[in-house]
Amino acid sequence: MATDTYTRILDCAQSLIVTRGYNAFSYADIAAEVGVGKATIHHHFPGKADLAVAVIARYRQATADGMGAMAAQVTQADMRLRAYVGFWEQCIRDNNAPFCIAALLAAELPSLPPEVAEQVKAHFDELIGRLTMFIEEGLRSGALKSPDSAETSARVLVASVHGAMLAARVAGGDAELFSSITQAALQRLNG
Amino acid sequence: MATDTYTRILDCAQSLIVTRGYNAFSYADIAAEVGVGKATIHHHFPGKADLAVAVIARYRQATADGMGAMAAQVTQADMRLRAYVGFWEQCIRDNNAPFCIAALLAAELPSLPPEVAEQVKAHFDELIGRLTMFIEEGLRSGALKSPDSAETSARVLVASVHGAMLAARVAGGDAELFSSITQAALQRLNG
DNA sequence: AGTTATCTACCGACTAGTTGGTCGGGAGTC
């Protein structure tokens, strides 16, 4: 189903979105980097919106898988949150994919094709949903404390992570800065 | 010095950047909305980067003026932070300019012309600097509490505000959501 | 006062290059 070329186009598109967002990458960029004709990209993804949707859909799946695997390994709620934040800290440190594509696309939201915007919203909902579950469990077991609801706490954490990503990007990819901001957000839940 | 047309071009460019970012607006868009020829825009701002730099430079000045006036009126540190956050809450509620252009451009940073990127960084530095001063004063007077340094506290607050902007945008301009996230960030400093 | 020179604001028409997207066809595989 997923050809090598298909996957490489997807990979390339994702890394271009991470650095430039939706509006500033082109089929020509991908064609040049992957080493295929522009028409090939259109063969796999009829339109630019289709390509972006495929990227985010795969990203959502990867997030679901990754979070599931992590939750299976890590059972304590506070450690789960720490793992989520730590994942991004590592991404920034490795300069690998130092930005959540959903957060980037969220900023561009009003200029996005509707199908793409839907995917972005869906990712946000899923992410908040998952973290809310972790926090709820942590509040029940007493591992976490919060004056706010679990959902609000999840939203505050995600906002801190996304804001910290912006700060780190402005600071030239400063992983320490990201860490110092998000640590403070985590401590809020650790009593 | 500042002609009417000049200012209107600047206004239009700013509102386009707020909704679409740097890469997704064009001289044609501005020309159509302002009702001038494209060449007129080039007359006032030779290149697109010049236009963007002018927008952010004016934005930085407006921020400096606004924060200065606010600090003159509001003397308590916690109320100053509340005023900063409240300003953005109002912007989102009025659907006026519901996003900080510096935060938006920060996301696009790697694809920005160097001069524009410089302006974005400068705004971040200034903003963090101002809020750090407010918080330092609050910590000295005992109006605020924080286990972290004043600068880190400022960065956490800004990150929360920017992250909350993203969340509100994804939620279709939900000012209540922005408020609930940022309130939690403020309470962290109110002991 | 009248003419001339200079400057700013502006515009229509143009350019070279890029954008996303189409089309017909070739190569290989089942």
Place this chain on the structure above:
DNA sequence: GACTCCCGACCAACTAGTCGGTAGATAACT
């Protein structure tokens, strides 16, 4: 023969930016 994968060549629309030129105001010189 049908299907997938891929490509070169092409397209209309759009991109930022340039060009020569016009209208009007201001100033300068006679």
